[in-house]
Amino acid sequence: MRKLPRDFYDRDAGAVARDLLGKCLVHRAADGERIGRIVEVEAYLGPHDRAAHSSRGLTQRTRIMFGPPGHAYVYLIYGMYRCMNVVTEAEGKASAVLLRAIEPVRNVTARTQGPGLLCRAMAIDGRLNGHDLLSPEFHIADDGIRVPSIVKRPRIGVDYAGHWAKRLLRFYIRGNPYISRP
DNA sequence: CTCGGGATGCGT
């Protein structure tokens, strides 16, 4: 397992999103190491992307998104679930990749289909917002698994974003049983 | 300060 370097994240969010498929999310929580293979993601391109949180500008909530690449942007949604993003590109670009689904690998329950369930299964909470993903306790690693085929679709739940809602910025591994909405 | 709504998930 090789931890992804800073350079991996310092690229276009779409490219990072596609390349994250098949990689392993590792969280060494208090009660043990949890690992899940990333099988579904969405790219959010920056302030010009009306579906992105950063399109509202730099706020207390989105400050991590405006920061340097390779950090976790974790936020609360609907008052009950967390969603985890990976910050991409240079500081100030405010682009990110939302992790939408993982396949259980180690110490993770089978209910991981969707960004909220993913965070619950991986024990990711608000304290991890802003966490450096090059750390030993929370990072993403490559174990050499190849992804055979990638499906591109419009992003989920962003109908308010006008023409941006139609962009094919959701990516998932074709045929994987852990996709949130095939 | 109020207030509307959300990158969700679950039950009906």
Add this chain to the structure above:
DNA sequence: CGCATCCCGAGG
């Protein structure tokens, strides 16, 4: 389709 549950961000 309704609802849980609460922070965020806009507006007064």
